[in-house]
Amino acid sequence: MTWFKREAGELDTSGEKKVRTEGLWVKCEGCRQIVWKKDLEDNFNVCPKCEKHFRVDARTRLAQLLDGEYTTDDMSLASTDPLHFTDLKPYAGRLKKAQAETELKDAIINARGKLNGRDVYVCAMEYSFIGGSMGAVVGEAITRHIERATKDRVPLIIVSASGGARMMEGVVSLMQLARISAALASMDAAGVPYISVLTDPTTGGVTASFAMLGDLNIAEPGALIGFAGPRVIEQTIRQKLPEGFQRSEFLLEHGMLDAVVHRKELKGYIARALEFMTKEAIRS
Numbered sequence: 220m221t222w223f224k225r226e227a228g229e230l231d232t233s234g235e236k237k238v239r240t241e242g243l244w245v246k247c248e249g250c251r252q253i254v255w256k257k258d259l260e261d262n263f264n265v266c267p268k269c270e271k272h273f274r275v276d277a278r279t280r281l282a283q284l285l286d287g288e289y290t291t292d293d294m295s296l297a298s299t300d301p302l303h304f305t306d307l308k309p310y311a312g313r314l315k316k317a318q319a320e321t322e323l324k325d326a327i328i329n330a331r332g333k334l335n336g337r338d339v340y341v342c343a344m345e346y347s348f349i350g351g352s353m354g355a356v357v358g359e360a361i362t363r364h365i366e367r368a369t370k371d372r373v374p375l376i377i378v379s380a381s382g383g384a385r386m387m388e389g390v391v392s393l394m395q396l397a398r399i400s401a402a403l404a405s406m407d408a409a410g411v412p413y414i415s416v417l418t419d420p421t422t423g424g425v426t427a428s429f430a431m432l433g434d435l436n437i438a439e440p441g442a443l444i445g446f447a448g449p450r451v452i453e454q455t456i457r458q459k460l461p462e463g464f465q466r467s468e469f470l471l472e473h474g475m476l477d478a479v480v481h482r483k484e485l486k487g488y489i490a491r492a493l494e495f496m497t498k499e500a501i502r503s
């Protein structure tokens with residue numbers, strides 16, 4: 220006789236049996252308070268208590284910036300894993316996982332839509348896809364959108380959220396810096412406006428190329444923006460770095476950015492800037 224009987228699979232804690240309370244509340248890293256997720260989402264994913272700007276994915280970003288509907292381009296571009304690279308895991312496997320989780324082929328969405336009634340083209344980077352890193356696909360997608368914007372004479376906005384060049388693609392990823400910068404130079408020569416929006420984090424090869432090449436470089440408050448990480452710099456120059464180093468406000472103060480704009484005001488700010496820029500373009 221058995222006193223206790225356990226059905227097969229009774230202890231399976233995966234999936235459905237989990238209590239679904241997580242996800243309703245979020246702990247804010249800025250003020251350490253518990254915030255109701257709905258409040259956060261209603262507030263542009265900015266903490267209602269301390270104004271900390273949470274990271275948002277590319278789709279949310281596009282929804283926040285554009286007036287409703289938009290079309291996408293280049294969404295079928297996918298990496299071929301040119302080096303057949305393996306670190307702790309094969310790169311091919313990392314790609315597959317990221318693709319399944321984000322339902323994107325790579326770390327970018329190219330969109331065409333309207334911003335306060337004006338045509339704009341937007342490249343929105345997806346940080347949750349291998350740290351928003353830039354490999355051949357991100358490079359190709361951004362280059363295509365720049366060329367498209369130049370040809371159609373439509374202002375371009377690139378929203379960066381990236382750890383930099385994608386190391387699993389080695390020199391192929393580094394080549395994207397030159398490629399995108401060259402396309403931006405042609406765009407500049409054609410007199411088509413480009414606004415760069417730097418969000419948390421914008422680092423490495425992305426900062427070293429297109430993120431800092433905007434006609435206007437705008438950052439969100441408190442975003443980490445830099446080339447190398449603070450630890451690497453400290454070890455190289457053997458000096459303690461100042462408070463707030465590599466944050467938006469510090470960079471603005473030191474002339475590296477044109478503005479730091481709250482996410483709530485970002486759309487309106489870009490609209491006003493474009494109004495001004497396109498007027499100037501007509502006059503000249």
Ligand SMILES: [Zn+2]
Binds near residue numbers: 249269
């Ligand atoms: Zn907070």
